[in-house]
Amino acid sequence: MFNFSELRLVHIDDHLLFAQGIYSLLGQETFIEELIHAENFQEGLKIAIHHQPDIILLDYFLPDSKGIESIRQLREACPTSKVILLTMETNPEVITKCRNEGAVGFLPKSISKKELLDALKNVMEGIPTFPAVTEINPKVNRSQSKLNILSKREKQIANLIAEGFTSVEIAEKLFLSDLTVNTHRRNLIQKLGLKNSAQLVAFIENLKFSE
Structure with a gap:
């Protein structure tokens, strides 16, 4: 004891x-x-x-x-x-x-x-x-449903962020400006109700675990 x-x-x-x-x-x-x-x-x-x-x-x-x-x-x-x-x-x-x-x-x-x-x-x-x-399963479904509010480009950028690419690397890959990528990053965090990029990475990875 x-x-x-x-x-x-x-x-x-x-x-x-x-x-x-x-x-x-x-x-x-x-x-x-x-x-x-x-x-x-x-x-x-x-x-x-x-x-x-x-x-x-x-x-x-x-x-x-x-x-x-x-x-x-x-x-x-x-x-x-x-x-x-x-x-x-x-x-x-x-x-x-x-x-x-x-x-x-x-x-x-x-x-x-x-x-x-x-x-x-x-x-x-x-x-x-x-x-x-x-x-805890209902939370996973709610998290999955959040993706419905994202545009195709936002989902694309979210996945690249989760894979570890920097804003500069994402910009080069998608032929965008750094400013555009950073704007998408901020919008993603805001739309998903997150605080920062670390939470965004964890959010996307968790959804991949549940697929």
């Missing part, structure tokens, strides 16, 4: 308001000895290496790292830490990949305080915490 009087956590999330909410919720708990927030992956990785926490709460969407690669690096650098995804991502294929990569939990950001505390307890007692596939 794990001693909950000394739980040490690192939370990696670039949403500062959400992170402050987590700190407010968990900071009240007497069993948490240490709770450190990092607003990007590289900072979080350094903190995790130094502190070797019991649990790392990780957002799937980070501006400087993809979710799967983030888990891989954290597992290599902190083999005794338990990685839990706390994120808006709900694609079942992504969840399966995260689990296969060594994550022990996958929680939605809409989770209640009680659900979060229960998940922490379960994970520290060796019980993985993952949603059932039936709970």
